[in-house]
Amino acid sequence: MSPIGLRRALKLHPPSGKKGDEPAGGRILIELENVGYSYGGGELLGDISVDLSPGSFHFLTGPSGSGKTTLLKLCYGALQASAGQVRGFGQDLRRLDRDQMALFRRRIGVVHQDCRFLDHLPLAENIAxxxxxxxHDLSGQQENLGELMAWVGLTKRADALPPELSGGERQRAALARAVIMSPDVVLADEPTGNVDWEMSQRLLQLLIELNRMGKTILIATHDLGLIRAAKSQVQARVLRISNRRLQLAGADL
Amino acid sequence: MSKGTIRTLIMADSQADRVVPPSGFTAQLTLFVSGAMAFLAVFALALSLASGRLADRWASELARAATLRINAPADQVAAQTRAALTILRQTPGVAEARALTREEQAALLAPWFGADLPVDALPVPQLIEIRGGEPGYDAQGLRLRLVAEVPGAVLDDHTRWRAPLVDAAHSLRRLALVSILLIGGATAAMITLAANAALAANAQVIEVLRLVGARDRYIAGAFVRRFTLRALIGAAVGMVLGMAGVMLLPEASDEGGFLTGLGFQGLGWLLPLVIPVLGAVVAFAATWAAARRTLKELT
Structure with missing residues (x-):
């Protein structure tokens, strides 16, 4: 699928969140301000401040268990910060009721580490x-859905059930599902965690392509090879979680 | 619940309904419970209607009939009977007054004393049968006049044993209505349990739906529609079986007395059609409440 086709497919499904929600100045999409997160009496993350501005590309790295997934969950409201403030499109996520949270999540595409599909639905329906x-009425979206599936190379697997898919296919399907609403931000949690090098490069290319279309990308990964491969193609900021704090990674990456 | 929410919950959405995986035992449980409860509700309804009819019939028949007994010395019986008949014919609200013949009185006593009873040889009081009209007569006023003019007359308007019968029939109707309410409550409880089980079993599905931006009413709607439809189908089947059972009951007859004529009559046959609709409404409300509570807990 060409980037033009993808652009067309993605722009046909504007998210239903109000664009007017954006802050008057700066247009920071996701903003974490002195955020801390504690669980069971222990602090997992502390004093985290980071902004995701439109069109930016970020990597979030750190050792296993350092809190990468927790930080992503704080960004899309699956967890609530114990301290500080998380703002999405200018709104304090803590103040959103469940309906508003649903609308917020339609503006964010998330690729989960374990993909999270509904196993009783065919792949095409999961992506949609x-x-x-x-x-949305799916009957009028078949062409766009087809283009998106072609973009991730899953056209022939449209009718397969998620348990029948390989790790790489699941990751690509998760990416397709994450972007089908043409979200402003794509958060990917270890999107290449279960795939070989070739597939990880392919997934990376898809994410870079999205970024070139203006989408904000945040990828949590411990795969430094992936980060190096990306930095040669896109201007990416690398954030590292170390000792429960967030740091800007050095040039060694 | 707003109108928009109700519309979202009711409107069929094949795509939305597919996002919740079909669940085996809760579906069967809902169908069975709705069917069984509708079956019982048909009988309770039939009993309620029949006891209502019975109460009305007894009240009406007994209110119109009365008996005047002339207890007088043998040489005064005929004169007092004539005097009583004259008074009765003059009394507004009395449609008919007739002195029973010797043969009729003998027939009344025959079950106790045998057919060969010499009525003439016994001091049997003369009975006068009274049929009330519309509106009825003033029993108290009639009694006072009889006391003054026919000293041997005793008016029995059947109040003494009419009231308990009518009360019994009304109590039976109330019990049947209470049974219908209990059936509705039990249906709601069972469907709530089934819905809770389905929601708990689909916690992962609910989580995924929320992560991709589903609102709670969308998720609840998928469950509510499914359980409402199951309850409607189950109750419809139960209602048809219940009506078939009622049709097999014996027709009303004088010989059968109270135990016959328990079925529906006339337009009453249409009333059970409300049962599946009520079953669906109960299922809708029960599932909606269960879904709302569970979704709040899953936050």
């Missing part, structure tokens, strides 16, 4: 799930 839950 964000459209379905937001009330």
């Amino acid at each position: 799930l964000p459209l379905t839950v937001s009330g």
Whole structure:
């Protein structure tokens, strides 16, 4: 699928969140300000401040268990900060009710580490799930859905059930599902964690392509090879979690 | 619950309904419970209607009938009977007054004393049968006049044993209505349990749906529609079986007395059609409440 085709497919499904929610100045999409997160009495993350501005590309790295997934969950409201403030499109996520949270999540595409599919639905319906839950009529979206599936190379697997897919196919399908609503931000949690080098490069290219279309990308990964491969193609900021704090990584990456 | 929410919950959405995986035992449980409860509700309804009819019939028949007994010395019986008949014919609200013949009185006593009873040889009081009209007569006023003019007359308007019968029939109707309410409550409880089980079993699905931006009412709607439809189908089947059972009951007859005529009559046959609709409404409300509570807990 060409980038033009992808652009067309993605722009046909604007998220239903109000664009007016954006802050008047700066247009920072996701903003964490002195955020801390504690669980079971222990601090997992502390004093985290980071901004995701439109069109930016970020890597979030750190050792296993350092809190990368936790930080991503704080960004899309799956967890609530114990301290500080998380703002999404200018709104304090803590103040959102469940309906508002749903609308917020339609503006964010998330690629989960374990992909999270509905195993009883065919792949095409899983990819189209964000459209379905937001009330879009799928019968008029078949062409766009086809283009998106072609973009991730899964056209022939449209009718397969998620348990029948390989790790790479699941990751690509998760990416397709994450972008089908043409979100402003894509958060990917270890998107290459279960795939070989070739597939990880392919997934990286898809994410870079999205970034070139203006999407904000944040990838949590411990794969330094992936980060090096990306830095040669895109201007990426690398954030590292170390000792529960977030640091800007050095030039060694 | 707003109108928009109700519309979201009711409107069929094949895509939305597919996001919740079909669940085996909760589906069967809902169908069975709805069917069984509708079956019982048909019988309770039939009993309620029949006891209502019975109460009305007894009240109406007994209110119109009365008996006047002339207890007088043998040489005064005929004169007092004539005097009583004259008074009765003059009394507004009395449609008919007739002195029973010797043969009729003998027939009334025959079950106790045998057919060969010499009525003439016994001091049997003369009975006068009274049929009330519309509106009825003033029993108290009639009694006072009889006391003054026919000293041997005793008016029995059947109040003494009519009231308990009518009360019994009304109590039976109330019990049947309470049974219908209990059936509705039990249905709601069972469907709530089934819905809770389905929601708990689909916690992962709910989580995924939320992560991709589903609103709670969208998620609840998928469950509510499914359980409402199951309850409607189950209750419809139960209602048809219940009506078939009622049709097999014996027709009303004088010989059968109270135990016959328990079925529906006339337009009453249409009333059970409301049962599946009520079952669906109960399922809708029960599932909606269960879904709302569970989704709040899953936050």
